[in-house]
Structure formats: C-alpha cells, structure tokens
Amino acid sequence: MKAWFLAFFVALSFLVSVPASAQKLRIGVGLSKPPYIIKETNSGAELDILRRALDIAGYELVPVYLPMKRVLYGLNNGDLDGGITLRPDIPIKGYLSGSMITYQNFAISRADENLTLDNLNALSNLQVLGFQNAKLLLGLNFANAVKDNDRYSEMANQKLQVKMLLAGRVQVVISDFRIFLHFKNEIEKMSGGNTGVIFHALFPPTLYHAGFKSEEVRDNFDKALETLKESGEYDQILARYITPGDDVGIRRSISR
Numbered sequence: 001m002k003a004w005f006l007a008f009f010v011a012l013s014f015l016v017s018v019p020a021s022a023q024k025l026r027i028g029v030g031l032s033k034p035p036y037i038i039k040e041t042n043s044g045a046e047l048d049i050l051r052r053a054l055d056i057a058g059y060e061l062v063p064v065y066l067p068m069k070r071v072l073y074g075l076n077n078g079d080l081d082g083g084i085t086l087r088p089d090i091p092i093k094g095y096l097s098g099s100m101i102t103y104q105n106f107a108i109s110r111a112d113e114n115l116t117l118d119n120l121n122a123l124s125n126l127q128v129l130g131f132q133n134a135k136l137l138l139g140l141n142f143a144n145a146v147k148d149n150d151r152y153s154e155m156a157n158q159k160l161q162v163k164m165l166l167a168g169r170v171q172v173v174i175s176d177f178r179i180f181l182h183f184k185n186e187i188e189k190m191s192g193g194n195t196g197v198i199f200h201a202l203f204p205p206t207l208y209h210a211g212f213k214s215e216e217v218r219d220n221f222d223k224a225l226e227t228l229k230e231s232g233e234y235d236q237i238l239a240r241y242i243t244p245g246d247d248v249g250i251r252r253s254i255s256r
Contacts, residue, residue: 021060022055022058022059022060023058023059023060024059024060024061024062025054025059025060025061025062025081025082025212025217026062026064026079026080026081026082027050027054027061027062027063027064027080027081027082027083027084027210028064028066028070028071028072028074028075028080028082028083028084029046029047029050029063029064029065029066029071029083029084029085030065030066030067030068030071030084030085031065031066031067032065033158033179034179034182034183035178035179035182035241035242036085036101036103036178036179036241037065039065042063044241045101045178045237045238045240045241046084046085046100046101046208047063048237048240049100049101049225049228049234049237049238050084050100050210052228052233052237053100053221053224053225053228054221054224055224056224056227056228057217057220057221057223057224058220059217059220059221064080068085071083071084072086072090072092075092075093075094075211075213076092076093076094077093078093078213080213081212081213081214081217082094082210082211082212082213082217083210083211084100084208084209084210084211085101085208086208086209086210086211087206087207087208087209088209092211093213094211094212094213094214094218095211095212095213095214095215095217095218096209096210096211096218097209097210097211097212097218097221097222097225098209098222098225098226099207099208099209100208100209100210100225101207101208102205102206102207102208103176103178103205103206103208104176104177104178104203104205104206105138105174105175105176105177105203105206106174106175106176106177106180106199106200106201106202106203107123107128107172107173107174107199107200107202107203108165108172108173108174108175108177108180108197108198108199108200109165109171109172109197109198109200110165110166110168110171110195110196110197110198111195111196111197111198112196113171115171115172115198115200117172117200117202119202120141120142120145120202121145123142123145123146123149123152123172123202124145124146124148124149125149125151126149126151126171126172127151127152127170127171127172128146128149128151128152128153128170128171128172128173128174129152129153129154129155129161129164129165129170129172129173129174130146130152130153130154130155130173130174131154131155131156131158131161131174131175132154132155132156133154134154134174135147135154137206138174138203139203142202142203158175158179158180158183159183159186159187161173161175161183162175162180162183162184162187163183163187165197166184166187166188166193166195172200177199178241178242181242182241182242184197
C-alpha cells in the first residue's frame with residue numbers, strides 16, 4: 001500500500017512539474033519576401049517578430065506559406081488561426097492587432113543619374129519600375145502620377161528589379177528600403193560592385209498588422225508585442241536584417 005501511494009505521488013509530482021505544451025497557431029505568412037519573410041530558413045524580420053511575440057504570449061508559431069489572397073481566405077473561413085502583413089482597409093473575419101511592422105517605400109535612383117525627385121509628379125516622364133501592384137497599394141496620388149507614363153511598369157521579382165536599376169536599365173525603382181538593400185547587398189557581394197544610390201522620400205510609411213480569429217489570442221499578442229518593443233528586442237530583430245550603416249542616409253532622407 002505504501003509503495004502504491006509513493007508511486008502515485010511521484011507520478012503526480014511529475015505531471016505537475018511538466019509545463020503544458022504551448023498552443024500551436026497556424027498563421028498565414030505569405031510567400032518569401034526577403035528580408036521580411038524567408039521561407040528557406042523559416043526566418044525573416046517580420047517572421048521573427050511574429051514568432052517571438054507569440055512565444056512571449058505562450059503560443060507556438062506554425063507558419064503557413066501561402067499567397068496573400070489565400071491567407072485572407074484561410075483567415076476568413078477559419079482554416080487559419082491568423083495572418084500577417086494585413087492592413088486595416090482590408091476587412092477580415094477576426095481581430096486586428098496593433099501595428100506589427102512598418103514598411104517604408106522609396107523612389108530609388110542611381111546616384112550618377114543626378115535626379116531630383118521632390119514630388120510624385122516628377123516620376124511622370126521617367127523610366128520607372130514598381131513592384132507588383134504598386135499602383136494599387138501606394139495610393140491614388142502615385143497612381144495618377146504614373147498613369148500616362150508609357151515607361152512605367154511593374155515586376156513581381158524584386159531581385160531582378162534591383163538588378164535592372166544597378167545595370168542602368170531603368171532610371172527609378174519603387175521599393176521598400178529593406179527589400180532593396182537586401183537584394184543590393186546580395187547582388188554586389190557576388191559581383192564585387194558598389195553602386196551609389198539615392199533614396200527619394202516620396203511615400204508615407206505603411207503600417208502592417210497581424211490578424212487572429214480569436215480575440216483572446218489577439219489581446220495576448222498585443223501585450224507581448226508591446227513587451228517586445230519596450231525591451232529593445234524588437235529593434236534588435238530588425239537590425240539583424242540590415243547591414244549596419246546601410247540605413248544612415250535613409251534616416252536622413254526621412255527626417256528632411
């Protein structure tokens with residue numbers, strides 16, 4: 001009898017001492033978009049922030065790589081527990097978090113072009129290459145500025161977009177600065193080049209959010225995200241995905 005009680009209490013103490021496993025959340029994260037989402041390594045600035053905030057909140061991230069249309073579909077029909085890179089103007093069946101990450105787009109030109117771009121209308125007569133759906137995503141003023149420009153085009157492959165600017169095949173590209181610098185550094189590491197570029201601050205920042213089908217999960221995530229920002233770890237994660245010093249001129253450009 002004593003042996004039975006001893007075995008019972010040992011088993012009970014073991015169960016109490018083992019923490020419950022974290023709830024797994026299937027989150028739609030889009031497709032690879034370095035340095036924000038890097039499918040090959042299951043990492044990236046945006047993905048690392050999401051994972052760390054969920055970890056602080058007591059959840060385990062299960063990233064689901066899908067095109068954004070399917071992320072929205074999965075979130076709205078309940079197949080996914082959440083999604084990221086969401087904007088408030090796109091309605092979802094769920095609960096939107098606070099601002100999770102900021103993208104900052106620029107008009108970027110080669111320094112040797114000596115272009116002066118003080119406003120969006122300056123793009124109307126230049127050879128401009130935007131990212132896919134830039135006219136839809138960057139607002140009516142930008143769309144109007146390039147609508148009659150026969151030399152405006154868009155491209156889904158943002159690495160090729162950077163290559164074309166560096167090779168002088170276009171005068172201006174429209175890109176988020178982290179995406180541009182990621183591919184510029186990657187290309188020039190292979191080529192040994194170092195082309196000077198100018199970042200023209202013509203666009204406001206774009207704030208992106210996470211969305212969850214559970215209000216409780218959203219609330220817990222928001223608290224964890226705030227903790228991540230206040231601790232300084234949020235900025236440390238972002239800094240891992242940009243070469244030190246690369247964004248000095250960009251900060252200057254934004255502050256003008």
